[in-house]
Amino acid sequence: MTVDLSAKIPNNVDLDSDPRLRRALEAWQPKYVDWWKEVGPVGYQTKEIYLRTAVDVGAKGWANFDYVRMPDYRWGIFLSDAAPDRRIGFGDVADDPVWTDVPGEHRAALRRLIVTQADTEPASVEQQRKLGAICPSQYDLRNLFQVNVEEGRHLWAMVYLLHRYFGRDGRDEGDELLQRRAGSPDKPRILATFNQPVEDWLDFFMFTMFTDRDGKFQLLSLAESAFDPLARSAQFMLTEEAHHLFVGETGIDRIVQRSAELSRNDPNGEAHSHGGIDLPVIQRYLNLWFSSCLDLFGGEVSSNAATYFAAGLKGRPNEAKFPDHVERDEVRLLEVADHDHLVMREVAARLAINEDVRDAYIRDCERAVARWNRTIENVGFRYKLRLPNRRFHRMIGEHAGHHFSPDGEPISPEVYARRVDEWLPTAADRVAVRALQTRPVTGAGEFASWIAPPQRGINGQPIDFTYVRFE
Ligand SMILES: [Fe+2]
Numbered sequence: 001m002t003v004d005l006s007a008k009i010p011n012n013v014d015l016d017s018d019p020r021l022r023r024a025l026e027a028w029q030p031k032y033v034d035w036w037k038e039v040g041p042v043g044y045q046t047k048e049i050y051l052r053t054a055v056d057v058g059a060k061g062w063a064n065f066d067y068v069r070m071p072d073y074r075w076g077i078f079l080s081d082a083a084p085d086r087r088i089g090f091g092d093v094a095d096d097p098v099w100t101d102v103p104g105e106h107r108a109a110l111r112r113l114i115v116t117q118a119d120t121e122p123a124s125v126e127q128q129r130k131l132g133a134i135c136p137s138q139y140d141l142r143n144l145f146q147v148n149v150e151e152g153r154h155l156w157a158m159v160y161l162l163h164r165y166f167g168r169d170g171r172d173e174g175d176e177l178l179q180r181r182a183g184s185p186d187k188p189r190i191l192a193t194f195n196q197p198v199e200d201w202l203d204f205f206m207f208t209m210f211t212d213r214d215g216k217f218q219l220l221s222l223a224e225s226a227f228d229p230l231a232r233s234a235q236f237m238l239t240e241e242a243h244h245l246f247v248g249e250t251g252i253d254r255i256v257q258r259s260a261e262l263s264r265n266d267p268n269g270e271a272h273s274h275g276g277i278d279l280p281v282i283q284r285y286l287n288l289w290f291s292s293c294l295d296l297f298g299g300e301v302s303s304n305a306a307t308y309f310a311a312g313l314k315g316r317p318n319e320a321k322f323p324d325h326v327e328r329d330e331v332r333l334l335e336v337a338d339h340d341h342l343v344m345r346e347v348a349a350r351l352a353i354n355e356d357v358r359d360a361y362i363r364d365c366e367r368a369v370a371r372w373n374r375t376i377e378n379v380g381f382r383y384k385l386r387l388p389n390r391r392f393h394r395m396i397g398e399h400a401g402h403h404f405s406p407d408g409e410p411i412s413p414e415v416y417a418r419r420v421d422e423w424l425p426t427a428a429d430r431v432a433v434r435a436l437q438t439r440p441v442t443g444a445g446e447f448a449s450w451i452a453p454p455q456r457g458i459n460g461q462p463i464d465f466t467y468v469r470f471e
């Protein structure tokens with residue numbers, strides 16, 4: 001099915017057949033555009049950017065590249081095609097037909113799941129809004145804006161579900177999604193990581209590597225949902241999300257490459273006096289973002305996750321790969337806090353669902369770190385990046401309120417305070433990174449000193465292609 005891009009709201013959900021719904025979304029649209037102009041990307045709003053727009057959910061048509069001004073971007077509503085006779089894949093309702101509407105008893109829980117996912121989308125746009133002014137290249141500037149407009153589209157995907165299936169409550173939620181603000185003291189975004197500042201491009205690449213990757217695993221879990229419209233929305237969002245993860249993983253890889261090259265040629269093995277970022281600084285940013293993102297998966301022992309799983313609302317990523325999709329009598333051995341210390345305890349498998357998802361996430365992150373370490377090795381420099389232990393620097397779950405080294409060793413609050421500057425970005429680290437990022441680098445094929453060029457351009461274009469028209 002090809003999408004009518006001249007429609008006020010491009011969509012493949014036959015919006016025309018439901019005039020009430022269409023009018024409600026058309027009333028939300030100008031509020032959305034106001035939000036975009038108010039807290040979306042600073043500057044560049046009148047420039048033509050080489051962006052991809054979804055015009056079809058099929059394998060070929062969903063990535064259509066052209067120059068577009070961001071406020072004119074065709075944000076649309078797209079669901080992946082319905083799978084015929086799809087059955088629920090897990091929980092107490094496994095093998096039942098999927099739901100095309102919201103069952104009354106799950107209304108509140110589904111609304112909460114959708115709102116929580118939706119809230120992260122505009123939050124990330126707000127967090128990244130000032131980065132254009134200090135971009136390392138035109139290629140990267142374009143990627144930033146591609147991520148931003150697609151997060152905007154993900155908000156559209158979720159607001160469609162709220163309007164279509166949750167009536168008045170859903171419309172109210174849609175409005176509130178435009179009212180909360182990342183980092184605001186009065187009306188913050190729902191999840192802590194989405195209130196954290198993203199001040200420089202090392203933050204940005206860490207965010208797209210680790211935080212967007214949390215998004216991938218949440219979407220994979222929602223793509224299993226018994227509520228079929230949510231599953232199909234999540235499936236299509238995942239195709240777009242893949243680019244965000246590419247931006248993060250290759251962005252860090254390119255910084256690491258440049259840092260290793262500069263460090264290799266320096267008598268002290270440091271990059272900073274040559275316009276690069278020192279590898280230990282990259283490691284500290286990594287420790288911060290990875291640990292913060294582990295919290296997004298929720299507590300190790302979670303009755304909410306158990307309820308969602310049992311009811312078929314939210315599964316696990318690639319549920320089909322798990323040996324047991326019901327987990328009624330299974331147990332999992334977990335480390336849990338018992339007064340002052342941690343003990344291993346058997347927990348019902350359904351209560352440990354969050355940990356299953358976190359495991360899959362950590363495996364994916366380990367793969368990326370191995371890739372970065374290969375890059376350092378290929379440059380001929382000796383340094384190894386690593387993920388901190390999952391206990392390190394946690395604010396949610398069994399390890400919150402305790403102190404651990406990045407190796408996962410329990411330590412006293414005093415030792416933690418004395419050593420935290422070795423482990424998390426310091427004020428001096430942030431100053432050093434920001435000193436390298438004071439102006440936009442936008443000349444054709446030009447790159448900032450602290451990052452290597454990518455291996456290839458976007459959509460088969462050359463690296464020195466005009467990704468942003470500045471005239
Ligand atoms: Fe997203």
Ligand SMILES: [Fe+2]
Pocket residue numbers: 151212215241244
């Ligand atoms: Fe994303």
